[in-house]
Amino acid sequence: MRNAEASKERILEAAMAEFSAHGIAGARVDRIAKAAGCNKNLIYIYFDNKETLFATLLQKHLLRVYEDIAFTPDDLPGYAARVFDFGMSRPDLMRLLAWYNLEQQHAVPPERGAAHGAKVEELAEAQRAGRVGGAFPPHFLMTAVMTLATAYTAANPFGAPLDADSTKDLVALRGAVSAAVGLLAQQDGAAR
Template identity: 65%
Template structure:
């Protein structure tokens, strides 16, 4: 049993490298098997097909993200900073997400949708409690946080191309993101004062 678990782990690691580099369409099961040091047929035995393997890899890493990045609706600027830190230190996962968004060939990731719905609901509750401003909808806030926090990754066509110094100044970029999120999550009363 341990040998099977070790092989499965090697397959998932090799698949992460392959899919983050080439996406679903460009990835080759032969290369994954070679890099995992296993027979190609084992991949099909464990995962049925390439799309299922891709979904498994993506879900595994998204689950890790959900566990490692605490969502704090009462402190959305802090959450944005943690997303930025994670995104900048995990370019392979950001590339994998980009491929997922581009190809949309695999089924909907229900856990991802559930987590996003929960976060939006928590933002709404924070707004109702007066902890977050109501100028913008919870969905808009969540989208803005994710867009800003990941804008300077290599997979985003805008951040680095418009802000050439950002890569050399990650601390300043992080602080600017926090400040921007702090401003858009203030209530209109707080902005007026």
């Protein structure tokens, strides 16, 4: 059993490199098998097809993100900073998400939708309790937080590609992201 689990992990590691570089349509099972040091048929035995392999890979990493980055509606700037740190340290995963969004016509995996929905509800509750400003609806605010936090990752066409110097000082950039989120979430609605 340990051998099978080790083989699956090697396949998933090779698949991460292949899918993040080429997307689902452009990825080749032959290249994944070669990089994983296994027979191509083994991939089909473990994962059925390329799409299931991609979905398994994405779910594995997204579950880790949900567990590792605690959502704190009372500290949206801090949350945005943690998401920024994660996104900047994982360009492969950010590219994987970009490919998923491009190729899956926005079909959201149930776990991802549930995690997002829970965050929006926590944010709505914090707004109702007056702990977070209500200038923006919770869905919009959550989208804005995530967009700002990931604006300079490898997957975003506007951040670093248009401003190559922007990522030279990640501490300052992180601070700017956090401050912008703070303005969006402030109590008095001055961010309007």
